[in-house]
Amino acid sequence: MLNIYHQKIVVCLVLLLIPLSTTIAASNIEITTSKSRVQRGDTVEIKLQTTSSEPVHAVVLVPTLGIRNLSLSSVPERTNDFRTDFPLSNDAPEGLYVVHAWTGDAAHPGTVGKATFLLGRLINDFFIASYVDSTKPATDVDAYLKDFRSIGGNLVIAHNLIIPTGALYASKIVRTDVTAGSANDIVELILKRAEDQGLAVLLSVSWDMTKQTPFKGRMPEIKAIATELFDLYKQHPSLVGFYSYQEGSGTYFVPFVREFTQFIKTLNPNLLTACAPHTDDPLLAGYLSTVEELDIIIFQAGVMASYRPDNRKKYPFRRVRDFCSLGAGAKRLQNKIALNHVELFGYLENRLTPETTATTYDNIYQQILSAATITNADGISFFTYHAHVYDAEKKLPAVQRSRAAVRDGIRAFDLITAKVSHLNNALAVYFPYSDWIIERWHNYFLPALDAFRVLGVPVDVLAYAPPVEESVYPYYPFHLNKEVLTRLLNEHTVLVLPNVSGFQQTDGDLIKAFVEQGGVLVAFGPQLPMSRSYERAELFGLDETTDSASHSSVIVDNAIGGRLKTANTVRIDTGKMTLWKLKGAKLVARFEDGSPAVTINKYGKGTAIAIVPDASAAAQGTPNLIREVLAHACSLRGESIPVDIIGANEKTDMAIERTVTGFRVALVNYNSNELSVDLEPTRITSLSMWQDLVDGRTISSANSLKLTIPARSFRAVEYRTR
Secondary structure (H helix, E strand, O other), X not given: OOOHHHOOOOOOOOOOOOOOOOOOOOOOEEEEEOOOEEOOOOEEEEEEEEXXXXXXXXXXXXXXXXXXXXOOEEEOOEEEEEEEEEEOOOOOOOEEEEEEEEEEOOOOEEEEEXXXXXXXXXXXXXXXXXXXXXXXXXXXXXXXXXXXXXXXXXXXXXXXXXXXXXXXXXXXXXXXXOOOOOOOOHHHHHHHHHHHHOOEEEEEEOOOOOOOOOHHHXXXXXXXXXHHHHHHHOOOOOEEXXXXXXXXXXXXXXXXXXXXXXXXXXXXXXXXXXXXOEOOOOHHHHHHOOOOOOOEEOOEOOOOOOEEOOEEOOOOOOHHHHHHHHHHHXXXXXXXXXXXXXXXXXXXXXXXXXXXXXEOHHHHHHHHHHHHOOOOOOEEEEEOHHHHHHHHHHHOHHHHHHHHHHHHHHHHHHHHHHHOOOOOOOEEEEEOOOOOOHHHHHHHHHHHHHHHHHHOOOOEEEEOOOOXXXXXXXXXXXXXXXXXXXXXXXXXXXXXXXXXXXXXXXXXXXXXXHHHOOOEEEEEOOOOOEOOOOOHHHHHOEEEEEEEEOOOEEXXXXXXXXXXXOXXXXXXXXXXXXXXXXXXXXXXXXXXOOOEEEEEEEEOOEEEEEEOOOHHHHHHHOHHHHHHHHHHHHHOOOOOOOEXXXXXXXXXXXXXXXXXXXEEEEEEEOOOOOEEEEEEEOOOOOOEEXXXXXXXXXXXXXXXXXXXXXXXXXXXEEEEEO
């Protein structure tokens, strides 16, 4: 879908990268860094080891500033070992810091070593090589990089390096009229100019597109082209790795990615690797998370793409958060980096004008706002600022408005991600393994995510990840992933299931062990998951009957918080659904016919909570009861929901983060009218203050706050106790 030589097309991104260790083990220069993620004020120790007798030289590419020399010291009694410290100032720029070392001549090195560490967030763009002005390429590339850097850009993927008419670099494998050192060698040009302006670059690798290569012949071509690109351009400090031009949408894509990334690591083990899957099958996120050699995952949410003439799904802006959250959730398994993505093009009604593929201010700005509310992400990626804004603006001044949307969106993104959404949520919707689960993503999971918007409760999304030894064909795992189990327990994650009918053994074993060992599970109906790994009646303390009925009200039997009192009655419309009966669970609320509506059941050291209505009906009909239950579930894991957001609807996104003295909230309103919500702290205090995070002004000293969010915009506030 990224084949931009056809003028436009699509990508939604989420970038995941770098393993915790950054060691080159197989090259003649091995580089290790003491940290792979850093903060301002840190000092990074850099160690180099070489088998060469030649002098070793090293530099570091500093984001947005350029190349800085490193002064190396010999390690006593180790002839070929060197080290240096790299201090990060309190105003150090954000981005990828690239350590580049070599022996011999800098332009034609004998050996090369690379390593990276990350400070803060990444702002990435797809640079489309075929769009460069052939009459003045250097001037055009310089202007683009300066423009992109001015809006905060610090990472570039150089894309479409081979088009049907030939390679855009000095290839000896692919047909081309480009010669080495010539002005029209676009790869040489982008890497050199990126060094001058302090931007890291990944090169996109495809097969030979100048001929009709059958599928079985493409991987050998991809490997040969990747090898050629590395040999030609390894001397550039800006070169940090390779991106796979090939895409995919199901778990079938994983073997390709594994082979591609493993090969890239043979060129140099610290080269970063990237791919761009689609979201047709959410399980792909979990399977890709197990590929050790994969550093970067780009999930294509495809919001603007869903308006294509052949794909009229018309996803709303909030789906950026839903789809790209899959990548952010997958990052947790191997501590990769997640970048969320926004599409800057438009089809048909979403074009800025018929003369351009750029989309409108509102379409861009609202996508960025949705991306900003995804927790624990590491930045954002555009498809594509170069093609749809920078290049289009040269021909059509109206695109300046689209450029302004990117600029304004990045400001909002920086604010929200830095102050509100950089930590995981306590609640995570879990997408299990199953042969028949794919269609449930749209039918049950997306409506459930919208239900949480109505509740004003932000959640993460986690997809099933198999054990590494069972992550290859035929993709039929049997055992739980012990690393996932440990992580879920250590992170105090509360798992949420929306109308899951049953688990295969791998997930059944995981859920059983998770709850037994102290985890908390919240399952929305009307189906509660069966499994051969456990007895459902024992896990949930409920038995399914053969009867069914519609319900009109819910009565609270045992209040578990302060939002509702025992005997409170709430109206609800469930539609016809299966009736359940108690079998050991504690009854929190019942329907008017006496059958259980909400129950809590102890199982081992943990707790399983059942909410019998589906998530949408529960959120619309009994929001305070569900908020009460979710808050109780979080409290069982030592977490809390610090504020109730009353009045949100499905056309919203939100992020909440606790602070030492209170909490922060960001709210996005996609409605065409302004939206008023009530923010009610769950811990009452007589000494409080509300501050607007955008302009810093104090807006209220009351405990609760009525907040108005403009149409198609956002508000971010902080609550402090004094």
